[in-house]
Amino acid sequence: xxxxxxxxxxxxxxxxxxxxxxxxxxxxxxxxxxxxxxxxxxxxxxxxxxxxxxxxxxxxxxxxxxxxxxxxxxxxxxxxxxxxxxxxxxxxxxxxxxxxxxxxxxxxxxxxxxxxxxxxxxxxxxxxxxxxxxxxxxxxxxxxxxxxxxxxxxxxxxxxxxxxxxxxxxxxxxxxxxxxxxxxxxxxxxxxxxxxxxxxxxxxxxxxxxxxxxxxxxxxxxxxxxxxxxxxxxxxxxxxxxxxxxxxxxxxxxxxxxxxxxxxxxxxxxxxxxxxxxxxxxxxxxxxxxxxxxxxxxxxxxxxxxxxxxxxxxxxxxxxxxxxxxxxxxxxxxxxxxxxxxxxxxxxxxxxxxxxxxxxxxxxxxxxxxxxxxxxxxxxxxxxxxxxxxxxxxxxxxxxxxxxxxxxxxxxxxxxxxxxxxxxxxxxxxxxxxxxxxxxxxxxxxxxxxxxxxxxxxxxxxxxxxxxxx
Numbered sequence: 338x339x340x341x342x343x344x345x346x347x348x349x350x351x352x353x354x355x356x357x358x359x360x361x362x363x364x365x366x367x368x369x370x371x372x373x374x375x376x377x378x379x380x381x382x383x384x385x386x387x388x389x390x391x392x393x394x395x396x397x398x399x400x401x402x403x404x405x406x407x408x409x410x411x412x413x414x415x416x417x418x419x420x421x422x423x424x425x426x427x428x429x430x431x432x433x434x435x436x437x438x439x440x441x442x443x444x445x446x447x448x449x450x451x452x453x454x455x456x457x458x459x460x461x462x463x464x465x466x467x468x469x470x471x472x473x474x475x476x477x478x479x480x481x482x483x484x485x486x487x488x489x490x491x492x493x494x495x496x497x498x499x500x501x502x503x504x505x506x507x508x509x510x511x512x513x514x515x516x517x518x519x520x521x522x523x524x525x526x527x528x529x530x531x532x533x534x535x536x537x538x539x540x541x542x543x544x545x546x547x548x549x550x551x552x553x554x555x556x557x558x559x560x561x562x563x564x565x566x567x568x569x570x571x572x573x574x575x576x577x578x579x580x581x582x583x584x585x586x587x588x589x590x591x592x593x594x595x596x597x598x599x600x601x602x603x604x605x606x607x608x609x610x611x612x613x614x615x616x617x618x619x620x621x622x623x624x625x626x627x628x629x630x631x632x633x634x635x636x637x638x639x640x641x642x643x644x645x646x647x648x649x650x651x652x653x654x655x656x657x658x659x660x661x662x663x664x665x666x667x668x669x670x671x672x673x674x675x676x677x678x679x680x681x682x683x684x685x686x687x688x689x690x691x692x693x694x695x696x697x698x699x700x701x702x703x704x705x706x707x708x709x710x711x712x713x714x715x716x717x718x719x720x721x722x723x724x725x726x727x728x729x730x731x732x733x734x735x736x737x738x739x740x741x742x743x744x745x746x747x748x749x750x751x752x753x754x755x756x757x758x759x760x761x762x763x764x765x766x767x768x769x770x771x772x773x774x775x776x777x778x779x780x781x782x783x784x785x786x787x788x789x790x791x792x793x794x795x796x797x798x799x800x801x802x803x804x805x806x807x
Contacts, residue, residue: 363714366721368728369560375576376548379567380729382555384721388459390556391722392466394473395733396451398544401519401586407532409490409524414478414537415446416486418453421479423471428482431468440465442472448520449663450733451544459557463566470570473545478537487529494526498796504599505608505671505774508794512770513614513667515591520664526800548576553729555722588665590614592770596788599774599796606652607679607775611686612669613768618660619736624747625755626658626763631706632698632756633657633670639689639702640670650674650682656690658763662734668764676779680786683771690769693760703753710748717741 368382400411422428440457457465514521633656645651656670674682784791
């Protein structure tokens with residue numbers, strides 16, 4: 338006896354045959370923006386789904402404005418601002434109160450901005466917000482906490498050559514921006530040793546005042562009570578009559594091409610980066626360049642299909658136009674490959690970059706890249722705090738609040754002709770800087786097959802022996 342179950346078997350479709358309904362229109366949640374008399378900008382966005390409140394402050398500062406001989410100053414200021422306690426509470430007291438209430442207050446300073454944040458249960462927001470205001474307005478930068486932060490930073494320096502990808506990323510920025518550029522210089526033992534508590538106080542006083550700050554709060558709160566709380570904790574903070582002029586550092590590409598090498602004899606594979614100076618988000622061609630990323634990058638992209646799948650040259654491979662808000666980012670491509678495939682990998686990536694300029698993108702590639710970009714657009718609005726953070730950053734960097742929606746519209750309007758135009762205009766194969774971190778003895782054929790002159794980079798940590806003795 339036989340049975341035919343074919344009637345019950347589901348019919349399978351290839352992924353490109355699946356049909357999906359159109360994505361719903363995304364709208365910004367309601368929010369309020371106002372300015373205190375002292376110039377502090379405030380954003381409020383209610384979200385009553387959970388009994389939680391969180392807030393973030395953005396301060397117009399950053400490590401790119403720290404003195405060149407004291408690299409690490411901004412990072413230490415951002416760390417010890419919280420870890421060093423306030424005039425009313427020591428660091429241990431802050432930690433104890435926050436731990437009892439399952440709350441958090443954190444601070445930091447990155448390359449282009451200072452941040453302070455808090456997370457609290459709705460019922461505890463008065464107390465936690467008060468501590469948050471203390472940390473912002475009355476940090477004491479306790480000497481012992483500065484010493485501890487320096488010790489931890491020195492530990493990071495000692496370990497910075499343990500990860501080949503970390504070496505590649507650090508040294509590549511130096512090759513593109515220049516070793517002395519604020520966008521590439523690194524913290525060293527010598528620069529840390531020059532930083533005093535007085536330096537932290539001076540850096541803090543230079544940038545931390547209300548009319549240099551944007552505060553955003555999201556969560557389960559009553560807006561009238563929150564307004565009163567903000568006024569009580571920040572309303573009497575005296576503004577600075579004239580704000581500090583923070584002129585942006587000049588940017589130009591330090592090396593217009595070349596092959597560079599970091600020898601790491603213990604490695605069995607190579608980390609490779611290729612790229613050159615890029616652009617900013619406010620470029621009129623940003624959307625087209627981002628769609629071009631989708632053609633080149635990711636599963637189904639040209640690099641993945643050709644370099645990884647067809648030629649089998651890479652464990653991972655990627656390439657993207659990576660802009661910044663207010664200074665040029667980078668176009669960067671790379672990946673990890675076998676030592677004996679290093680030269681072939683570099684040539685294959687170079688070929689794909691050039692092919693974007695010489696071979697028109699197909700309609701199928703365009704559609705795939707556009708849909709991938711537009712379908713991921715929803716993830717920019719996963720929760721109200723993420724949306725509020727984006728609005729604050731747009732104001733911080735001088736972008737219109739609907740910038741993301743303008744970008745969405747521009748992505749949908751991108752054409753095949755646009756992609757070839759931006760590939761020819763912005764990609765510079767002749768200016769590609771190539772960096773390889775790998776084992777010199779096992780990279781065969783040698784890198785000299787790419788160019789006659791291969792420049793070695795010494796990543797020995799300055800002062801490491803004296804620090805070990807100390």
